[in-house]
Structures are given as structure tokens and as C-alpha cells.
Amino acid sequence: MAEIAVLGAGIMATALTFPLTENGHNVRLVGTHLDRDIITSIQDSGVHPNLDLKVNEGVTAYQLEEAEEAFEGVDVVMQGVNSFGVHWAGEHLSKLVKPGMKIISVTKGMEADEDGTLHMLPEVVKSYFDPELVEQVTWSAIVGPSIAGEVAVHHDTCVVFTGDDQESLDYLADLFRTDYYHVWTSTDFLGHEIGAATKNIYAFAAGLGQGLLIKEGKENDRYVRYNYNAAVFGQGQTELRQFMKLLGGIPETADGLAGVGDMFVTSMGGRNVRAGTYVGQGIPFSEVRNDLMKGVTLEGVRAISVIGGALKPLTERGIIKEEDFPLCRYLYEIIEEDAPLNMPWHKFFGGEK
Amino acid sequence: MAEIAVLGAGIMATALTFPLTENGHNVRLVGTHLDRDIITSIQDSGVHPNLDLKVNEGVTAYQLEEAEEAFEGVDVVMQGVNSFGVHWAGEHLSKLVKPGMKIISVTKGMEADEDGTLHMLPEVVKSYFDPELVEQVTWSAIVGPSIAGEVAVHHDTCVVFTGDDQESLDYLADLFRTDYYHVWTSTDFLGHEIGAATKNIYAFAAGLGQGLLIKEGKENDRYVRYNYNAAVFGQGQTELRQFMKLLGGIPETADGLAGVGDMFVTSMGGRNVRAGTYVGQGIPFSEVRNDLMKGVTLEGVRAISVIGGALKPLTERGIIKEEDFPLCRYLYEIIEEDAPLNMPWHKFFGGEK
Numbered sequence: 001m002a003e004i005a006v007l008g009a010g011i012m013a014t015a016l017t018f019p020l021t022e023n024g025h026n027v028r029l030v031g032t033h034l035d036r037d038i039i040t041s042i043q044d045s046g047v048h049p050n051l052d053l054k055v056n057e058g059v060t061a062y063q064l065e066e067a068e069e070a071f072e073g074v075d076v077v078m079q080g081v082n083s084f085g086v087h088w089a090g091e092h093l094s095k096l097v098k099p100g101m102k103i104i105s106v107t108k109g110m111e112a113d114e115d116g117t118l119h120m121l122p123e124v125v126k127s128y129f130d131p132e133l134v135e136q137v138t139w140s141a142i143v144g145p146s147i148a149g150e151v152a153v154h155h156d157t158c159v160v161f162t163g164d165d166q167e168s169l170d171y172l173a174d175l176f177r178t179d180y181y182h183v184w185t186s187t188d189f190l191g192h193e194i195g196a197a198t199k200n201i202y203a204f205a206a207g208l209g210q211g212l213l214i215k216e217g218k219e220n221d222r223y224v225r226y227n228y229n230a231a232v233f234g235q236g237q238t239e240l241r242q243f244m245k246l247l248g249g250i251p252e253t254a255d256g257l258a259g260v261g262d263m264f265v266t267s268m269g270g271r272n273v274r275a276g277t278y279v280g281q282g283i284p285f286s287e288v289r290n291d292l293m294k295g296v297t298l299e300g301v302r303a304i305s306v307i308g309g310a311l312k313p314l315t316e317r318g319i320i321k322e323e324d325f326p327l328c329r330y331l332y333e334i335i336e337e338d339a340p341l342n343m344p345w346h347k348f349f350g351g352e353k
Numbered sequence: 354m355a356e357i358a359v360l361g362a363g364i365m366a367t368a369l370t371f372p373l374t375e376n377g378h379n380v381r382l383v384g385t386h387l388d389r390d391i392i393t394s395i396q397d398s399g400v401h402p403n404l405d406l407k408v409n410e411g412v413t414a415y416q417l418e419e420a421e422e423a424f425e426g427v428d429v430v431m432q433g434v435n436s437f438g439v440h441w442a443g444e445h446l447s448k449l450v451k452p453g454m455k456i457i458s459v460t461k462g463m464e465a466d467e468d469g470t471l472h473m474l475p476e477v478v479k480s481y482f483d484p485e486l487v488e489q490v491t492w493s494a495i496v497g498p499s500i501a502g503e504v505a506v507h508h509d510t511c512v513v514f515t516g517d518d519q520e521s522l523d524y525l526a527d528l529f530r531t532d533y534y535h536v537w538t539s540t541d542f543l544g545h546e547i548g549a550a551t552k553n554i555y556a557f558a559a560g561l562g563q564g565l566l567i568k569e570g571k572e573n574d575r576y577v578r579y580n581y582n583a584a585v586f587g588q589g590q591t592e593l594r595q596f597m598k599l600l601g602g603i604p605e606t607a608d609g610l611a612g613v614g615d616m617f618v619t620s621m622g623g624r625n626v627r628a629g630t631y632v633g634q635g636i637p638f639s640e641v642r643n644d645l646m647k648g649v650t651l652e653g654v655r656a657i658s659v660i661g662g663a664l665k666p667l668t669e670r671g672i673i674k675e676e677d678f679p680l681c682r683y684l685y686e687i688i689e690e691d692a693p694l695n696m697p698w699h700k701f702f703g704g705e706k
Binding site for chain 2: 052144145146147149150151152153155156157158182183184185221222223224225226227228229230231233234235237238241255256257259260261262264265268269343345346348349350352353
């Protein structure tokens, strides 16, 4: 029986308490300052309000002020804060984590330097840690196609636990594996982080075709826009693989769960797809951001902003070519420059020829 | 202005008359013996009954008996008969085609010898031709994510024209390209045919998760089975790439339009997905084939039967390993042995470990 402390009481971190507790482990769920109401709700009724489900016995909810107590003597630390809060999480975890603990993260995303150099989020968290402590713990992450609520209601889910240390990965996989939560392990940590971060870019694109249908008043017609979505998906996967090569992941990691599998699930719906749908309808993205979806966490948009923004300096430095990543570049124009929907098909797949 | 003769008046061949005629070309659409009512309908009212649309001016419909007249002096021959009729088509085309004509096929699939050796469909058609004539024409095919009706109503569609002869591909692409029909060309003929044939296998699998939801009475629940579908899609793409390597296509062809793009669109719906949905609900496939979907053309099921059936002799001959293609093997058990739904997750992605 293991003791697991979780920082962040979002839906993904909370969903993962289901397989853990069903395997007999105890989870100490610590909310951030933004999760105050969630923690109160779990403490009062056991219900996570956003997930709309009662958590299992074996989950204890803590407000942020009790974090130190919650992290006392745990075996595993789960980093459950989303990409917007990764610096905050690094700061807090650097004080809560002790030597020997195994850290596993559910956060997906990247950060960029001004010259376009991209960094994976575990690196950002590590940067807040004492260098000695960085080496005294192990670092892992959960990636792959996984809608949180589906895990919580025991729907079959296949994921990859990735990290530098195979022994930790085997230990962690063993804590989580159930008859519905299927876990593969891989030490291509970088490749898996790249896949998880870049696939979010293309979730936004997955909404554009549906938006266009709505704009045309055709959303209930016999013929929809699957051809459109499939071409966008195919170009998305082509670019995901290019990112894998550019940033040093194993190219095969673009296949299967961490690449196309995760991109598939992300394209099926959710907030980023919804944001893309508005743009497809003809609404400038600034209006979506500031009005229609004000305050909604859009990790896909953040991914476009960070990674798409890095493409310009990377091109200027000659690291990539002008014609590389046409979809990501165009999505960047949509979200940063309010570009209207006008898909640059002819630039896709190496150029129409 | 080119003259194009089409053998087979199915929805895909007919949909492709839209870009052709809008570019000013003339199309002579010849029905097979199964298309008699379709041809009569087009002759009487211009409407293709299955597509539920009126064809453009510039399309002339012919019954099979008038095929010779229709093929007289054309520049391009389109092979529009589906995989079930490919021998029939080979026989007929061998008499109708004349030296200098450019043949382009929309048929997807493979055939297998008893020892598991797989053949692409253009090879099957060629086998009916005089060897001299084989060399006096050019051979090409259209692949990529393309739902016929969407092409017909001018929804953006990105496809690949593939064949051995780049000059023919350029000529053909030029005949078809419009502002909604986007055409890439590739001389990886084999790879593109492999992608087009094998992706059909996984369309059937794309229905299983939805069927399971229905069986559980959860199809209107908040949490569906996208994780399930995404893992199946990821494994499907992994196997598609393995087929590409096994059969000699360029591995990159598994990306983009001809691989994941086409698999994406095929997974979104259609007859093969529907057949899989029934199996997911718990109905043995023999009942689906002989009762619920009796008489419905299921190219995905045929692909599973042919390609899945070839895996056993290929394994016995040591060409592939027992653990290769676990999803395709399992789908073969479903359709040939009425296996119940019990997804072999632990065999996917090289084995859960």
C-alpha cells in the first residue's frame, strides 16, 4: 500500500485517484489556491464538482495551507497543476518534496526562450528545485489519450508512463494498473512530452471545420466536413512528427498512444475544440478569448502561442525552414493576429504538387 | 478539355464528376450490371439516387451495353468499381481500354494468395490485360480521406493521386484540381495502396466502443468512450505503419493523407463502423452479416477477411511474428469466428509493460 500526495485538485488528478484507491492506495489530494471550493466540496460531500462524481474512500482532501502535512512521508508525488500554473507548482513542490519520493506529472505543455528554444515542463519544475534534490527524486509523467472523466467511470484507457528511470516507471505503473486503466512505460521522456504538448496545438484546429459548417447553416446536413477534419488531422500528425524530430524525441513516439492516439482523443471535443469552432464560425479569436470563453483555461491556445511563437525565431536562426509547420504557423496567426478562417491547404504535406 | 470514361456509377466515381465537369471536362459514366437503376435515374432526371444529388451538365450516363461507345476515344479511364468487383472490372476494362489511355482507380483493397502473399488491386486488374497493353497505358489511383458526398457538395477535400508515372499524375491532378478539391501526387504507388487498403480494417474497429456504450445504456452519458476509440486508433495506426514496412511502401506514407488522415475519416462513420457498433453491442458478427446488414457492401470486413486471413500463413512462414498485428488478428476472429468483444489491450503497442 502506497501513500500518494497530489498537488492540484483538477479533474485529471482527481480522476487518477480512482485506479489508485481501487488498488488499495491512499491519496492525499491538495488543492491549489484556485481549488478552494473543490476541496471544500470533497471534504463536505465527497463530490468533485467539475467531475460531478464522488471520490472513493481512501482520498483525503486538503486545503493548500495543509500541504506540508499532506506531503509528510509519502512515496509518490503527483503534479496535477495545469500548464498555466507550472511555475507556481515548481515553487511549491520544491519545498514539499523530500529525497526518495517519486514525482509523476500530468501537466502537458512547453515553454519557450526568446530565441525559440523550447523547454519541456518537467524542466521548468526542476529549475525551482535544489540541484541536489533534483537527483534525489525520480521524474515521470503520464501521457496518452485520456479524458479524465472516462477514467473516473472505469472506461478502458491506455496511457504511457514516461520518465528517465525504468524502475520508478515499473513501480508507478504497478500502483495504477487496473482492468480498465492500461499502462505502458517508456524512457523516451522527451519524445512523450513533445507529443503531449504539441498535440494540444491541433485540438484547436479540430474545431474549425465544424464552425464552418455552422456558419454555412449546414450542421444538420447529410454531408458534413469530415474530409476537412481528416486533412487537418493528417497535417497535424505530420507536424507532430516533425516536432519530434526537431526537438529530439524518438520518431516512433509520434505513433500510437502518445502521438496520434492522444491527438485523436483531443480532437473529439473539449474546450480547445470549442474555441476553434467559434473561429470557424467567423468570430475573431480575440472575441472568443475576451468574451465568449473568458476565464476558460485553454491549454491548446497556450500551446499555439508558445510553440507557434517559437517558430519565427527558429526560422530566423535557420533551424527550421519557412515552409515547415504551415498549420501551426497559421493557427498562431488566428490566435495572435485574429486571422480569419482561410486554411492554407496548398502549403500542407510539403506543398500541393 | 478532356474526355473521361468511368466504369462503375457508385457514389465515389460519380462524386468525382463534379470537379471534372466544373473544370470543363466531359464525363461518360458507365454503370455496371448492378448500377442499372442508377443509370436510368441519371438519364431520366440527372439525379444519382444514392448520392441524392443531381449531376452536372457534362456527365452522360450509359448502360453497360453501351460501354464500347462510351470508351471510344477517351483520354482518361476511371475504374470506379469497388473491391468486390475488381475481377469483373479487370475483365471488362481489358477489352475497353486502348493504348495511350490513362487509367485512374478509386478502388481500395488487397487480395491474398493461399501462402499469405498480398497483392494490390491494380495488379489484379492488370492481370486481365494483354501484357503489351499494360505497358501502353498508365496506371494511377486516388487515395486519401474523401467521403464522396462531401466532394460532390464542394467541401474541401485533400487527396493523393498516386502511380508510377509522374507525368500522368501531373496531367490527371490538373484535370481534377479545383478550389475545394486539393490534389497531391506521389509515385509511392505501393505505399499509398497499402494505406488505402489497410485503413479499412480499422474502420470496423472504430465502431466497437460506441457499441459497448449502447450495450451499457450509456450512449447519452456525459462520459463516453473516446479513450477507448483513441487507443484503438493508435493501435490501428501502429499496425498500418507495420503493414507499410512489411509490404514495401515508404514508411512516411503511413503519415498524412494516405495513412492516418484516411483512417481518421473512415473512423468517423459509415457502414463498416456501423457493423463494428453492432458487434460492440454484443451481436455475433455472423448475425450482422446474414441479417442486420445483409446485402450491404462492407469493404472493411472484406479487408479484415483478406488481410487478416493472410497473417496466419505469413506467421507460419516466419515473415511476421505471432505478436505482430494483434488488433487485425482479433478483428479477424470477430468476423470469421464470431469472437465476442474483449479487446486484447495488453497485446497492443508491443505488449503492456
